[in-house]
Amino acid sequence: MSGSPLVGERAAHPAYGVLRQVTPTAAVLLADNPSPMTLDGTNTWVLRAPDTEACVVVDPGPLDEAHLARVAACGPVAAVLLTHGHPDHAEGARRFGELVGAPVRALDPALRLGSEGLAGGDVVAEAGLAIRVLATPGHTADSLCFLIDHDGPPSVLTGDTVLGRGSTVVAHPDGQLADYLESLRVLADLAPGTAVLPGHGPELADAGEAARGYLAHREQRLAQVRAAVASLGGAPTPRQVVELVYADVDRVLWPAAEWSVRAQLEYLREQS
Known part of the structure; x- marks a missing residue:
């Protein structure tokens, strides 16, 4: 689940149903679940080393049989990994794992199919790759990123921690x-030229640059929230803060913005 508006009219996206190779080791299938919270839809990533038959699938997406069948056709699938448990990323994971006979690995035990989980510091050795797991909580408590460094420029699958367009809800x-700010600092320290392969939106050229931009945006929002609290008398409701700080944001996104404002207010209380 992200936090940015869908751009353009609701129409068949040219990427729906098409496997697009993005890096030598990563291809993407766009799920047909566009919304204000998912942009054009959820990116399902298919990972494999060149000349390797088996693949690793990251975030099978919603419980959409047509989408899951298209992803399954990219197999054989050695493992399914989840960046986090929001339904637009994980709802179809168990069904997909059963469909292809592969384990589903996630930080949250409730999302797993099989006994093996995932945690920061783990390395998933499948499909000719060594996929390094980064603990990146903040968007959700169970958020993970996956770093690939294989015979070329590295890339990182970020789920909803960094999007290809817009900003992310806490x-x-x-x-x-x-937690989110610390996770952004982890991504900001990745090697220059590490590509971002996000859960929504287009890929980005440099994870460090993107993460630093997100950090600057969060600092700006925190300053706006501080000013709103002061102007509203010191104890406003989150909704009152949203109405001031997010006045230029489409109102359909205000409920999601309220989640972030609640997180910001709690953060400011902890820092005071």
């Missing part, structure tokens, strides 16, 4: 702003 209370 899904309070599960998501915590302090």
Whole structure:
């Protein structure tokens, strides 16, 4: 789940149903689930080393049989990895794992199919790749990123931690702003030229640059929230803050913005 508006009219996106090679080791299938919260839809990533038959699938997406069948056709599938448990990324994971006979690995035990989980510091050795797991909580408590460094420029699959367009919701209370800021610092320290392969939106050229931009945006929002709290008398409701700080944002996104404001208010209380 992201936090940015869908751009353009609701129409068949040219990428729906088409496997697009993005890097030598990563291809993407766009799920047909566009919305204000998912942009053009969820990016399902198919990972494999060149000349390797088996693949790793990241975020099978919603429970959409047509989409899952298209992803399954990219197999054989050695493993399914989840960046986090929001339904637009994970709802179809169990069905997909059963369809292709592969384990589903996630930080949250409730999302797994099979006994093996995932945690920061793990390395998933499948499909000719060594996929390094980064713990990146903040958007949600269970958010993970996956770093690939294989015979060329590295790339990182970021789920909803960094999007290809717009900014991300901190899904309070599960998501915590302090955690999110630290996760952005982790991404900001990745090697220059590490490509971002996001859960929504287009790929980005440099994870460090993107993460630093997100950090600057969060600092700007925190300053706006501080000013709003002061102008509203010191104890406003999150909705009152949203109406001031997010006045230029489409109102359909205000409920999601309220999650982030709750996270910001809690963060400011903890810092005071």
